[in-house]
C-alpha cells in the first residue's frame with residue numbers, strides 16, 4: 074500500500090446520515106464510509122426513528138449481496154427457464170414503453186396493470202402519478218391487504234383516517250387497545266420501549282390477538298380470541314357500553330347519526346353469546362368494554378389482524394369505528410387524532426384522483442369494481458363528494474388506498490374477464506409468495522395472454538423468474554428518501570442518499586419518469602429524484618435538502634384535535650355516520666351482522682370435520698419484513714424454516730413432535746412447515762408462517778426458489794367468497810388440518 078493510501082485508510086471514516094436499506098420503514102442510519110465504500114451501518118441514535126430492529130445489522134449484507142439484481146435483464150428462453158440476456162436500460166425502456174403504447178392503443182389504458190409492494194423508494198407515489206397520467210385504474214398494491222378494508226370503512230363512517238401507525242401517548246392515553254397488531258415485530262423494534270414507557274406512565278394496555286406476542290406479554294389484559302371473530306368481539310363491547318350507559322351521550326347526540334339502529338343491531342351480541350362465538354370468557358369482554366369506555370382518552374389501534382378476515386372483516390372494521398366514535402375517543406389527543414392535513418400533504422398531486430377520474434382515454438372502471446364497488450373509481454368520486462365541504466382538496470393521507478382486487482386481475486389475464494389485461498409492471502412485490510392462491514397467480518404469470526410482465530426488484534423472486542424483463546432497483550443506501558409512512562400520515566422524514574447507486578441499479582422513480590417521458594408525459598416529471606422531492610415538499614414550504622439537513626429531519630404537523638367542531642365530519646351528513654350513507658350508495662349493508670369467515674367451525678361444520686383446526690397466518694417475524702430477507706444468512710439462522718405454531722397437547726394427539734416437519738393442508742392442497750410448540754395458543758388454533766420461500770433453492774422451474782414447499786399462500790383460496798367487502802385476501806380464520814410428514 075502506498076503511504077498516502079495508508080494514511081487515508083487510517084483516517085477517521087466519513088460518517089453519513091441516511092436510511093436503512095433493509096425494508097421500507099426508512100429508519101435512520103449512520104453509515105461509516107472508507108474511500109467512499111460503506112463499511113459499517115449503525116442506528117442514528119440522534120434521530121427520532123433509529124434503525125434498531127434485529128434486521129438492521131444486516132444492512133451491508135443486503136447491500137452487497139451476491140444475488141442482488143444489478144443489471145437490466147431480458148428473457149431469452151421460456152418463462153421460468155432462467156435464460157436471460159443483459160441489456161441496456163435504454164433498450165429496456167424503449168421496448169417496455171413501446172409495448173405499453175401498443176396495448177394502450179389496441180385495448181385501452183385499462184389493459185395495463187401495475188402491482189406495487191414493499192417499495193424501494195417513493196415509487197408508490199411515482200407509480201400512482203404514472204397510472205393516473207396513463208389512464209389505468211388497475212393499479213394494485215399489496216397494501217390492499219394491509220389495511221385498505223379498515224381505511225375505507227373509516228372514510229365511510231367519519232370521513233378521515235385515525236392515524237394508523239399511532240401508539241399510546243405516554244402520560245395522556247389511559248387505555249390502549251392493540252388489536253391484531255404487534256408493533257415491535259410489525260413496525261419497528263423501538264416501539265416496545267414506547268409501549269413500556271406508556272405503561273409506566275399509567276396507560277392500561279390491552280392486546281387482542283390469538284397469539285401471545287411480545288406486546289401481549291407486557292399487556293395488562295391479553296384477549297385470546299378465535300381468529301376471524303373480531304367483529305363479534307367488537308359488537309359485544311358495543312353491547313356492554315351501550316346497555317350500561319357508558320357511551321359519550323353528548324358526542325353521540327351532537328355528532329352521530331344511526332345510533333338507535335346500532336343499538337338495535339348489537340342487542341343480540343350479549344357477553345354470553347359473544348363468549349360462545351369468540352372463545353373469550355364473557356367476564357373479559359365486559360372488562361375490556363368498561364375499561365375502554367371509562368379510561369379516557371382511549372386508543373384503538375389499526376392492525377392487520379382485524380382485516381384479512383374474508384367475510385368477517387366488515388363487521389370487525391366497522392365495529393372498531395363505532396367503538397371509537399360512541400365513546401368520544403375520536404379526534405382527541407391520546408385517542409384517535411385525525412392528522413390528515415391535505416394542505417401539507419406532499420404526495421397530493423400523485424394521489425389526486427381527478428386526473429384518473431376524468432382521463433380522456435379511460436372508459437372503464439377497474440376490473441373488480443363490478444364485485445367490490447367500495448374500491449373503484451366510482452367510489453373515489455363518492456369519497457371526494459362526501460369530503461368536499463370539509464376537505465375540498467380531497468383526502469391528504471392514504472388517498473391512494475383504492476385498489477382493484479388481485480383475484481380479478483388474474484381473471485382478467487387468464488380469462489379476459491371482465492376485460493383483458495395484457496401488460497403488468499410489478500415493483501418490490503414477491504407476488505407468488507405474498508398473495509393468496511399462488512397456483513392461480515402462476516397461471517396468470519405463465520399465460521400467453523400476459524404479453525408483457527416487467528419486474529423491478531432487488532432479487533430474482535419466483536415472480537421475477539416468470540417475467541419478461543427484470544430491472545435492478547437501488548436500495549436505501551443508494552437513494553435519497555422522503556419517507557411518508559406510505560402516505561398514511563402527514564409525517565415525512567428526509568434523508569439524503571449515502572452513496573451513488575452501484576452497478577446499474579436505479580430508483581423506482583426513474584423507471585416511471587423514463588416511461589412517462591416516452592409515453593407523452595413530458596413536463597410531468599422533474600429530472601432528478603431530489604428535484605421531485607422539492608416539488609412534493611412545496612406545500613410544506615421547505616426544500617428536500619433543507620429538511621434533510623435539520624437536526625430532526627421530520628415534518629410533523631402538530632395534530633389539531635376536534636377540528637370537526639368547526640366544519641363537521643367529512644361525510645355526506647357532516648356527522649359520524651354509524652349507518653353509513655356512503656356504503657348504502659355503493660350497495661352495501663352499512664350495519665351488517667357479524668358474519669363468520671367462509672370456512673369456520675360454525676359456517677362450514679361439515680368441512681370442519683376434515684379440517685378441524687382454525688388457522689391464522691402471516692404474523693410478523695422480527696427477522697423478516699414480509700417475504701423479504703430470506704437471503705440473509707444471519708437472519709436465516711435465527712428463523713431458518715417456515716414454522717407452524719401449534720399447542721403441544723394438540724400436536725401430541727396428532728403424533729407431532731416439537732421441531733418435526735408437518736404438512737398443513739386445506740382443500741386447496743398442502744405445504745410443509747416445521748412444528749413449533751406454543752402452549753399459549755388455543756388448542757384448536759394454529760398459526761402458520763406466511764410469506765415463505767427458499768432463495769437458496771434453484772430459481773428456475775419447477776422449484777422457483779422453493780415457492781411451492783412452505784408458502785402458505787399456495788393453500789389459501791382467493792375466490793370472491795373468500796375475499797372481504799373490498800376484495801382483499803383472506804389470511805386469518807381459515808380451516809386446516811395438520812399431520813406429520815411421515816404419514
Ligand code: SF4
Nearest residue numbers: 093095096100124126
Ligand atoms: S424496520 Fe426496516 S428500515 Fe427500520 S431498522 Fe428495521 S429493517 Fe431497517
